[in-house]
Amino acid sequence: MSPLAARLHAALPQTQCTRCGYPDCAGYAEAMARGEADIHQCPPGGAEGVARLARLTGRPERPIDPSHGTEGPRTVAVIDEAWCIGCTLCIEACPTDAILGTNKRMHTVIEPWCTGCELCVPVCPVDCIALENVTGERTGWAAWSQEQADTALTRYTARGVRRVRAAEEHAARLEAKARAKLADLPAMTHGAEGAELQRKRSVIEAALARARARREQTG
Structure with missing residues (x-):
């Protein structure tokens, strides 16, 4: 990431x-620094956020681009426990790991960790997640704090590390399983039996190659 x-x-x-049009805040910042994105694409930051970015870039302040949303109060996701089916889709969508729960068990939102990003709402198959206004008429940075921003970034970064580690462990398990199957294959023979063994060996070797590729990609 460049200094700017x-x-x-x-x-x-x-x-x-992601309302800015980029996968995360870092992606938006890098796009602004490259001149590929404007400074008025972050509704959660609101007018104060635009002013901060204007001071850093020297660009003129502009109202939030309505195509990216509107400035508003901070919201917190609330899960209706009576309707939650424990599908875990909201857990996967949450960028700060603010939702706790397991498969087929009721989930709950840890309010101090929720950024009001709204990403959990569209993925819920039973529409049991609502957004509650928790700052009244305060909007943008008036409804947020630097401490909350720092916490959100810390949790987002930790989530990324956890997901990479989980992907590496999954790839390692797949590779170990494929190696074990390859070792269990009997010695090569001729004829139809030999052809079938070669087919199985090729399938397992291809699985090993995919597992190695996934591990290298996550690395």
Whole structure:
């Protein structure tokens, strides 16, 4: 990340909501630094957020682009326990690991960790997640704090590390399983039996190659 991108990133609210059109706040900051994105694409930061970015970039302040949303109060996701089916889709969608629960068990939102990003709402198959206004008429940075932004970034970063580690462990398990199957194959023979063994060996070797590729990609 360039020095300018780092400063822009530090000025963002770190809700990781993707409303700017980028996968996370870091991606938006880098796009602004490259001149590929404007400074008025972050609804959670609101007018104050635009002013901060304007000071860093020297660009003129502009109202939030309505195509990216509107400035509003901070919201927190609330799960209707009576309707939750424990599908875990909201857990996967949450950028700060603010939702706790397991498969086929009721989930709950840890309010201090929720950034109000809204990413959990569209993935819920039973529409049991609502957004509650928790800051009244305060909007943008008036409804958020640097401490909350720092916490959100810390949790988002930790989630990324956890997901990479989980992917590496999954790839390692697949590779170990494929190696075990390859070792269990009998010695090569001729005829139809030999052809079938060769087919199985080729399938397992291809699985090993895919597992190695996944491990290298996550690395």
